[in-house]
Amino acid sequence: MRILNASGCLDALAAPDVARQLDAFVTKTVTPQPREGSAPPRIAETAHGMLNAIGLANPGRKRFLAEHLPRLGELGIPLWVSVGGFCADDYAATCSRLAGIEAIELNLSCPNVDEAADSAAEIVAACRQATELPLYAKLSAAHPDVADVARAVAAAGADGLSLINTLRATALDRELQPVLARGSGGLSGPALKPVALYAVSVCSEAASLPIVGMGGIESGRDALEFAACGARDIALGTVLFGDPGAPARVRAELAAACADLGVATPDDVRSLAKSPETMRKVHA
Ligand SMILES: Cc1cc2nc3c(=O)[nH]c(=O)nc-3n(C[C@H](O)[C@H](O)[C@H](O)COP(=O)(O)O)c2cc1C
Numbered sequence: 001m002r003i004l005n006a007s008g009c010l011d012a013l014a015a016p017d018v019a020r021q022l023d024a025f026v027t028k029t030v031t032p033q034p035r036e037g038s039a040p041p042r043i044a045e046t047a048h049g050m051l052n053a054i055g056l057a058n059p060g061r062k063r064f065l066a067e068h069l070p071r072l073g074e075l076g077i078p079l080w081v082s083v084g085g086f087c088a089d090d091y092a093a094t095c096s097r098l099a100g101i102e103a104i105e106l107n108l109s110c111p112n113v114d115e116a117a118d119s120a121a122e123i124v125a126a127c128r129q130a131t132e133l134p135l136y137a138k139l140s141a142a143h144p145d146v147a148d149v150a151r152a153v154a155a156a157g158a159d160g161l162s163l164i165n166t167l168r169a170t171a172l173d174r175e176l177q178p179v180l181a182r183g184s185g186g187l188s189g190p191a192l193k194p195v196a197l198y199a200v201s202v203c204s205e206a207a208s209l210p211i212v213g214m215g216g217i218e219s220g221r222d223a224l225e226f227a228a229c230g231a232r233d234i235a236l237g238t239v240l241f242g243d244p245g246a247p248a249r250v251r252a253e254l255a256a257a258c259a260d261l262g263v264a265t266p267d268d269v270r271s272l273a274k275s276p277e278t279m280r281k282v283h284a
Contacts, residue, residue: 204230220253
């Protein structure tokens with residue numbers, strides 16, 4: 001099981017020592033044009049997680065390719081570039097310009113920008129024409145049937161799935177007004193874990209693609225639960241803001257959690273947990 005960061009939760013150039021604990025570094029989502037992101041406040045704490053409405057702030061494709069990517073390359077860590085956009089051509093144009101990286105993650109699910117007009121499968125199909133690099137489709141659990149989306153992106157040529165992105169949510173201040181200037185944001189952290197485990201479980205059954213599981217992972221035991229639901233790898237997001245040592249800690253805890261269960265590696269428990277769909281069929 002490899003440990004990555006979740007896109008947008010680590011600046012590898014500002015914190016290279018944290019990034020070097022990872023098996024691969026995933027960039028913040030890059031869009032064709034520069035974006036300043038949403039107005040502040042754009043972060044709020046909630047009881048069991050956090051809300052963010054960063055709004056895909058990023059330097060845009062041109063500057064990212066000319067300045068950021070070469071500097072990231074110097075870190076000597078395998079790189080994944082997270083690609084965003086507002087139509088299939090946006091995504092494909094960025095994919096066609098990427099080389100020398102390990103994989104591309106297509107952010108098909110940011111809750112802080114208006115929905116992409118093209119469907120997830122259309123975007124993946126366009127990107128498949130544009131690059132031979134491995135394509136991971138990052139999906140949202142907000143879709144009524146995420147397994148259906150997983151099947152569709154697999155048929156369109158995705159090589160893997162990243163599950164899950166944040167869920168749209170809101171938090172109120174003392175005067176009963178939204179804390180975030182945008183009104184709503186993406187919920188991340190521990191509150192997301194059960195939702196993510198479900199999504200990993202049903203998608204691993206729907207499409208036989210490798211899955212990077214994420215959503216509230218804070219410990220080695222959490223990581224092992226993602227493996228049991230079908231994830232091959234995991235990514236750490238919100239936990240990194242409070243604990244920059246999390247990648248090394250989670251890796252050590254994961255080994256201990258395996259030993260506790262008497263298994264050699266997380267691969268030995270992969271898909272051990274029956275998905276709710278399978279359970280339903282078993283009991284039907
Ligand atoms: C501050 C912040 C910024 C994020 N930015 C992005 C982003 O640019 N692209 C993306 O695909 N996901 C982004 N995410 C979502 C995370 O990559 C991840 O899917 C989500 O936070 C769930 O994992 P976690 O609960 O471990 O944080 C962001 C999350 C946070 C908290």
